[in-house]
Amino acid sequence: MDISSVSDVKSHCVGTTAVVYASDYLNKLTGEKIERECRRQLAQGCRALVIDFADTQLVNSIGISILLGIIDVAEKNKAQVVFADVNNQTVELFDMLGLTRHVALAKDEQEALLTLSTTVSGFDSTPTVH
Amino acid sequence: MHGANSSDNFRRVLGRVNRQDFVGRVPELERTLAQASPKSNGRGLLLLMKPATGVSELLRQTYDQLFNQRTDVIPVYFAFTRQDTSAVHAAIEFLSSFLQQYIAFRRNEPALCDAALTLQDLLVLAPSADLLWIEQLVQLYERVRSSNDKKELVRLCLSAPQRVPPHLGRSFVMLDGAELAEDLNGDVVLGTEILRVFGRSKQSFVLAGLRRQILEAAHNAKCNFELLDLLRLEELTFDEANSLVDHVARRQQVPTSREVRDLLVQQFGSSPFFISAFLQAAREKNTALISYLDCERLYADELLGGHLNHHFQALLEEIAPELENRLMLIKLLWEGSATEEKTASVDSWRKRLHLSTDECEDVLHQLHIHELVNWNGATIDVTTGSQTWKDFLKVSYRLSVLNEPRALVVADTIGDALKRAPHTMSRHYKRLAQLGLREVALQFDCQRVPEVLFDYASFAKKFKGVSDAEVLAGLESESVRLKLPQTIHVASCLSFNRDLRQVCEEQKCVVVHTFDDGIYSDAQEVIWLIARIDSKLEVEVGLAEVWQERLAELARAHGFGRHRIWLVSNEGFSDDASHYLEARNAFCSSERQLALLIDQLAMTPTSRPTAIEASDEFLIVLPMGEDNELLAASTVEHIARRLTFPPAAINQIKTAIVEACINASEHSFSPDRKIYQRFRLESDRLVVTISSRGILPTNVGSGKASTTNNEDDDATEERRGWGLKLIRTLMDEVEFERVDEGTSLRMTKYVRNGSV
Numbered sequence: 001m002d003i004s005s006v007s008d009v010k011s012h013c014v015g016t017t018a019v020v021y022a023s024d025y026l027n028k029l030t031g032e033k034i035e036r037e038c039r040r041q042l043a044q045g046c047r048a049l050v051i052d053f054a055d056t057q058l059v060n061s062i063g064i065s066i067l068l069g070i071i072d073v074a075e076k077n078k079a080q081v082v083f084a085d086v087n088n089q090t091v092e093l094f095d096m097l098g099l100t101r102h103v104a105l106a107k108d109e110q111e112a113l114l115t116l117s118t119t120v121s122g123f124d125s126t127p128t129v130h
Numbered sequence: 131m132h133g134a135n136s137s138d139n140f141r142r143v144l145g146r147v148n149r150q151d152f153v154g155r156v157p158e159l160e161r162t163l164a165q166a167s168p169k170s171n172g173r174g175l176l177l178l179m180k181p182a183t184g185v186s187e188l189l190r191q192t193y194d195q196l197f198n199q200r201t202d203v204i205p206v207y208f209a210f211t212r213q214d215t216s217a218v219h220a221a222i223e224f225l226s227s228f229l230q231q232y233i234a235f236r237r238n239e240p241a242l243c244d245a246a247l248t249l250q251d252l253l254v255l256a257p258s259a260d261l262l263w264i265e266q267l268v269q270l271y272e273r274v275r276s277s278n279d280k281k282e283l284v285r286l287c288l289s290a291p292q293r294v295p296p297h298l299g300r301s302f303v304m305l306d307g308a309e310l311a312e313d314l315n316g317d318v319v320l321g322t323e324i325l326r327v328f329g330r331s332k333q334s335f336v337l338a339g340l341r342r343q344i345l346e347a348a349h350n351a352k353c354n355f356e357l358l359d360l361l362r363l364e365e366l367t368f369d370e371a372n373s374l375v376d377h378v379a380r381r382q383q384v385p386t387s388r389e390v391r392d393l394l395v396q397q398f399g400s401s402p403f404f405i406s407a408f409l410q411a412a413r414e415k416n417t418a419l420i421s422y423l424d425c426e427r428l429y430a431d432e433l434l435g436g437h438l439n440h441h442f443q444a445l446l447e448e449i450a451p452e453l454e455n456r457l458m459l460i461k462l463l464w465e466g467s468a469t470e471e472k473t474a475s476v477d478s479w480r481k482r483l484h485l486s487t488d489e490c491e492d493v494l495h496q497l498h499i500h501e502l503v504n505w506n507g508a509t510i511d512v513t514t515g516s517q518t519w520k521d522f523l524k525v526s527y528r529l530s531v532l533n534e535p536r537a538l539v540v541a542d543t544i545g546d547a548l549k550r551a552p553h554t555m556s557r558h559y560k561r562l563a564q565l566g567l568r569e570v571a572l573q574f575d576c577q578r579v580p581e582v583l584f585d586y587a588s589f590a591k592k593f594k595g596v597s598d599a600e601v602l603a604g605l606e607s608e609s610v611r612l613k614l615p616q617t618i619h620v621a622s623c624l625s626f627n628r629d630l631r632q633v634c635e636e637q638k639c640v641v642v643h644t645f646d647d648g649i650y651s652d653a654q655e656v657i658w659l660i661a662r663i664d665s666k667l668e669v670e671v672g673l674a675e676v677w678q679e680r681l682a683e684l685a686r687a688h689g690f691g692r693h694r695i696w697l698v699s700n701e702g703f704s705d706d707a708s709h710y711l712e713a714r715n716a717f718c719s720s721e722r723q724l725a726l727l728i729d730q731l732a733m734t735p736t737s738r739p740t741a742i743e744a745s746d747e748f749l750i751v752l753p754m755g756e757d758n759e760l761l762a763a764s765t766v767e768h769i770a771r772r773l774t775f776p777p778a779a780i781n782q783i784k785t786a787i788v789e790a791c792i793n794a795s796e797h798s799f800s801p802d803r804k805i806y807q808r809f810r811l812e813s814d815r816l817v818v819t820i821s822s823r824g825i826l827p828t829n830v831g832s833g834k835a836s837t838t839n840n841e842d843d844d845a846t847e848e849r850r851g852w853g854l855k856l857i858r859t860l861m862d863e864v865e866f867e868r869v870d871e872g873t874s875l876r877m878t879k880y881v882r883n884g885s886v
Contacts, residue, residue, distance in 0.1 A: 025760060058763065060788050061852040089781040096859050097852055 009037040016047040017116050019084075019109055026059040031066030038070050042077045049074055050112040054085035064097055071102045080104070084112040143197045143240040144190040144207055151377045154370035154402065155188050161361055162192040165334050166203045166302040172332040172357070176348060178341035179363045181501045182516065184402035185338045188363075189304045192336075197235060202299040204235050206291060209306035217320035218280050221287035225271065226252075228290050229264065232301070236260060259298060267293055284320065288327040303328065304336040325351035329358070343499040371400035378406050382413035389555075390419045396554045397429070397547075399516055407437040426547035430540050433518075433525050442522045449496040457530055458483050459493065463502070464527040466512030467520055472628060473509040521547070557635065567660050567698070570728060571642040574617040576865075579730045580608035584696065584717035587708035605726065615644035615656055623659070623681075626688055633680070638662040641684070647866075657690040663699040669718075674707035678716055698724050746811040752791070754803045754822075759791035762807055762820075769809045770816055773881050782860040783816065783879050789853040790820040790875050814881050815862075821874040 009030075010021040018041035023030045038049055049070070067083075074081045084106045086094065094100050106112035142148060152159070158177075165175045179185045189207055196205035208227050210220055229252045234242035236257050247255070249268055256264045267290060274283045291301030305324060325348055328335045337344065341362065348358065366374060375394050379386045386394075398404035411432050412419055419425050432438040450456040462482060466474050480490040494510060497503040502519060504511040525543055528534045582588045582605070593601045623639035624631050630639060642658040645651075659681040663669055677697055685693040695716035697703070702720035703711065711718045719727070750765060752758040763784040770780045787807075794805045808819040858864050863878035 025757065027757065058760070058784065058788065060759075060785070060792060061856055062792065065852060089778060089785070093785065093856065096856060 009033045011037050011041065013041070013046065014113055016045065017050060017113060018042075018046040018048070019050040019052055019113075021052045021054070022056045024055050024057050026053075026056055026063035026067075028060075028062040028066070031063040035066050035070050035073075039073060042074065042079055046079060048080040048082070048116045050082045050084050050106075050109060050116070052084045052109050052112075053087070053090060054108070056087070056090060059090050059093060061097070064093065064099060067099060068097075068102070071099070080116060082106050082112040082115055084109045140198050141194070141240050143194045143234075143243055145194045146187055146190065147377075147381065149191065149194070151381055152187065152191050153373045153377050154366040155191075155363075158188055158361060158363065159191055159195070162188065162304070162336055163195055165336055165359070166192075166196055166205070168300075170334045170359075172334055174329060174334065174353075174358045175336045176344055176358055176360050177336060177338035177363060178344055178360055179338060180365065181340060182401040182403040183363045183365055184406070185363055186306050187402075189306050189336065189338060192304060196302065197240065200238070204232055204294065204299045204301050206231050206301055206303045207306065208303070211307065217284055217323070220320055221284040221323075225287035225290050228301075228303070229267075232291075232294070233257070233260070236298075263293060263295055281323075284323050285327060288324060289331070292331050292333060300333060302334055302336075304338070306338050321347040322351045325353050329353045340499050340501075342501065346499075365400040366402060368395060368400065371395040371402075371405065374402055374405055375409070378409045379412075379419070382409050384409050384412040385418040385420060387420045390422065390425050392558070393422060393425055393551055393555060394419075396558045397425075397551070398518060401516065401518075403441075404438065404516075404518055407441065408432060411436045411438075422548055422551045423544075426544050426551065429521075429547050430525075430543040433522050433543060434529070434536070434540060438518060438522065442519065442526075445500060445502075449493055449500075455483055455485070455493075460523060460526050461531045463497075463512055464523045464531075466510070467515075467523065472513055473511050475509055476505075476507070479510060566637060567640045567662060568620050568622075568637060570724065570731070571617055571620045571640055571658065571660060573728075573731045574614040574642070574644060576613060576616050576648050577731060578611040578613050579727060580605045581610045581612040582608055583723045583727045583730065584612060584719055585708075585712070586702040586718045586720055586723065587705060587712070589720070589723055590702060601726065602729075605730070613647070615646045615654075615658070616648040617642055617644050619643040623661070623684060627684055630680070630684075634661065638664075639681075652691075655692060657685065657693040658696060659685060659690075659693055660696045660698065663697055665699045665701065668701050668704045669697070669699045669707050670704050671706040671710050674703055674710055674718070678711060678714055682714075748809045750807050750809075752805050752807065754791075754795040754805055758805075759788045759795075762787050762791055762805070765807075766809060766816075766818065769811065770879075772811055773814075773816060775816070775879070775881055779879060779881075783818070786857045786860045786877055786879075787818060787820070789857050790818075790877065793853045793857075793875070794820055794822040794873065815878050816881075817876065817878050819874060819876045 012019050020034055020037050022034055034051065041049065071081050082104045085108045086105060104115060106115055140149065162175065164170065177185055186209060193205045193207040196203050206228050208224050230247055231243055233252055233255050234240060253264060253268060271286060274286050291303050294301050324337065329351065372391060372395055375386065375391045394405055394408065412428055415428065417424060417428050446456055450459045462479055476490065476494065480487060483490060485493065494505045498505040502515045504514050525539055528539045529536060582592065593604060620640050620642050622636045623641050624636050626641055639661040642660060644656050644658055646654040646656055661677055661681060663673060663677055665673065674697065678695055681695045697711065697716065697718045698721065700721045703718045708718055748769060752761055766783055766787050767780055770783055791805050802823055806821045810817040857877060861877040862880050865876040
């Protein structure tokens, strides 16, 4: 697995699924970086997005609103989105603001990829570098 | 201080009474003394006096304190008098008094202050260290005097205290009776010169005078108000005035009863001047004041020919020197105050007084600054002034205008005063027994109080027959709370409609201008109309209807858009009356509810910012931006750990703080780009207040959506509104309010036995 870092956002692809890593604080700036990376991955043909929140300690409402924007963009591209490794407090916030109605949650990245492998046709588990 | 308060060493110099007999003005005395300290840094103090509230003894006591302290502050007291015939005369008198008091201080000989001394005598008495500068001053004075330049002479005399060499001390000048100086126009406007000379002297000073006049003079002299402090002298409180009567009566050896003491305080409106003058008259006439009759006999004597008469006569002679004009003035003033017409036109007065426009304006200006009328340029309100002034006017009118027999006027005056006395006292006792609506309304400042206190039917259902302790416990657990508005102005309803005096007393019905949430916008403005209904039983629907309609009509007549009617009665309201009022969105309470509300107001902290006092309070100020909200989140985490908040709750608090900081940064046009954060730990809660300067867009915090045409923008804007939604969900109590030039968000999180 090769991890790239564009605009400080780490990501890698597993087949047609892009895994994007959120930083410790999801705010406007870091949210926009994730959004740019997701748009880039979708433009390059990704059919699914996994956003990994393993490092994320704190999120704010602007960051969450950007995540919703990413979900909108993914829907328009007919791509699925899974949020992985979200801590309980952040899940609580996502619930409050209705994000969990639009996105699947996975325990970790592996579970996310597994979920997608069963739902996304043409899923290829071979890592690809974009 | 060297024994300044020790009665053994303390010498009375200018004071008319001993320090221990000087009652009722202790805070003001401390304030004037503070003005003399180096800390005041050369600032001037304007003592703004309501007429007849007395200021001279306050200044004389200040003088004596400073004289006895023997520091480098050299007190100088000068009172302008009606004997000062011109500005030059007054200025020369000032120079002479200054030198005399200066030398008395330097020689530590109080008696010199009262001695009759010439300038030559003063030169002889001057200590050797002072001789040179005093000689130079006297020579300069004689030279300027002979030059006939009046303005120069006035300035020289007034600026004499500035010529004291700094190593010999600092003069602290206190000028009394500024309104008299204003009258000594001639070639030099003395009042203006005084303010110019002292305002620019860089030496601390006090200028005392009538409040309406002194501010006007300061504006005319183009004073730098940044270098001036203001102290307002109002009437004494009831207790202070009682104490004053006791002290003066003892000093003047006038036997008085408690009943008369209380009557004097009420009859003279707690005025130290009238009370002292009256008791002095009692002493001069060797009259004991035991009964109301004793009191009112002397009162009639005073109005017709004693100190009170002299005081008002002198004032009228000053305002209208010509006898003919004076009599017409008395006629106009009395007839105006005795009729239903509240105001008269300036033009009608000018014609009846046979004065030019300027002359008429001079007369009105004088009456206005002495608060004998309210003059606004076009109309004159003659219903103002003290009861004593009105009584004086009446006797003067009957004697001088109607030429009625003196004996008849005396008898009627005594009779009228005796008939009025029980009513005066009964009103006073009622006021004491009842909680003031005005005072209650003035305390409204966005507190949250149990709503049941404004709903008699619900209150009676829950708490009738319940002990006070149980009621208090019950109120504590009341979850339905009413957020009071912020009061900006309270006035009697009689100020809006004089006709209402036929149905209620002045203090029993008030009009309260307020803003909900302390937000100053048309939408948030609410006028409360509060009335207290006299009733020994529960108020029935008929009476409730009359009052509701009366107040609603008042609101209509004055165009009060949003208004709230609140009726209070001793025993509450019948079920029908309560339902009638509820249907009209009016509040109703019993006296017991009102008393409980006052307790609640005393206990409930205002949601407005206060100074940091407690040791369990923390304040941090962060620049906006740069992810500084993380610093705030980190700080609050440490603070929250001091209580037993579980980790999840701490995270909620942190998120809320982050959102509040973002909100402050995004929405306020803050001039300093700073976020002020206050954290207060209480036994069971953490209270966080986030505030910032700057004006907030009207949709933020009001729950109103913003307007935008773009659909995407709509979605984004909606999402951006999530901050407050999150805060409200994460915290237990959230209060958002606009404060002067800024916003404040107060959030409370309770500790709940380890659970979130």
